[in-house]
Amino acid sequence: MDNIAKDIERVLLSEEEIAARVAEISADITRDYGGKNPLLISVLRGSFIFMADLVRSLPIECTLDFMAVSSYGKKSATTGAVKITKDLDLDIEGRHVIIVEDILDSGLTLSFMMELMSAKRPASIRLCTLLDKPARRQKPIQADYVGFEVPDEFVVGYGLDYADKYRNLPYIGVLKPCIYCKE
Numbered sequence: 001m002d003n004i005a006k007d008i009e010r011v012l013l014s015e016e017e018i019a020a021r022v023a024e025i026s027a028d029i030t031r032d033y034g035g036k037n038p039l040l041i042s043v044l045r046g047s048f049i050f051m052a053d054l055v056r057s058l059p060i061e062c063t064l065d066f067m068a069v070s071s072y073g074k075k076s077a078t079t080g081a082v083k084i085t086k087d088l089d090l091d092i093e094g095r096h097v098i099i100v101e102d103i104l105d106s107g108l109t110l111s112f113m114m115e116l117m118s119a120k121r122p123a124s125i126r127l128c129t130l131l132d133k134p135a136r137r138q139k140p141i142q143a144d145y146v147g148f149e150v151p152d153e154f155v156v157g158y159g160l161d162y163a164d165k166y167r168n169l170p171y172i173g174v175l176k177p178c179i180y181c182k183e
């Protein structure tokens with residue numbers, strides 16, 4: 001049988017651990033944004049599962065939009081160039097924006113997003129990332145809401161891919177080294 005779990009060396013964060021932490025982040029956002037109708041922007045494609053779980057656990061009024069950017073291609077290291085593949089649909093001027101990401105790694109994607117969003121004059125911007133990998137940072141950027149700090153390893157699952165695979169794993173894990181051996 002074809003089962004993608006066979007490519008995983010070890011589970012870093014289980015479904016239960018992720019769900020519990022998502023509920024805590026949701027409680028923090030609820031406390032900070034109740035009555036402000038925040039605009040949550042999901043950075044596709046990696047953040048789609050985190051965004052879906054996060055907003056379903058938010059009891060407050062909020063608005064959603066999606067932007068797609070990409071910089072990793074089919075490799076496990078950034079290409080250094082962030083490309084927009086889908087722009088926002090809503091006007092963010094005067095809005096309380098929360099950018100929702102799956103992982104903050106080199107920081108290139110989120111610094112690019114911050115620059116782009118700030119130019120559109122929102123009332124405020126905060127960053128929310130499920131995973132933070134500070135060891136690889138190339139830009140001085142920090143998130144306001146962080147789910148978990150992760151070690152300097154390439155992780156997959158819960159939206160995160162390697163070469164467009166593994167996004168559908170319900171947990172976050174580290175791939176067996178042989179999966180990258182052709183890079």
Ligand SMILES: O=P(O)(O)OC[C@H]1O[C@H](OP(=O)(O)OP(=O)(O)O)[C@H](O)[C@@H]1O
Pocket residue numbers: 043044045046047069070071072073078101102103104105106107108109110160161
């Ligand atoms: O901090 P950085 O080094 O920029 O890395 C973080 C970004 O890399 C991944 O996206 P990717 O470009 O692989 O596209 P994807 O979301 O479509 O998978 C991930 O989803 C983050 O958006």
Ligand SMILES: Nc1nc2[nH]cnc2c(=O)[nH]1
Pocket residue numbers: 072103105106153154155156157160161162
């Ligand atoms: N899948 C995946 N994408 C990333 N983009 C930046 N860092 C990572 C990572 O560790 N895993």
Ligand SMILES: [Mg+2]
Pocket residue numbers: 043044045046047069070109
């Ligand atoms: Mg991404």
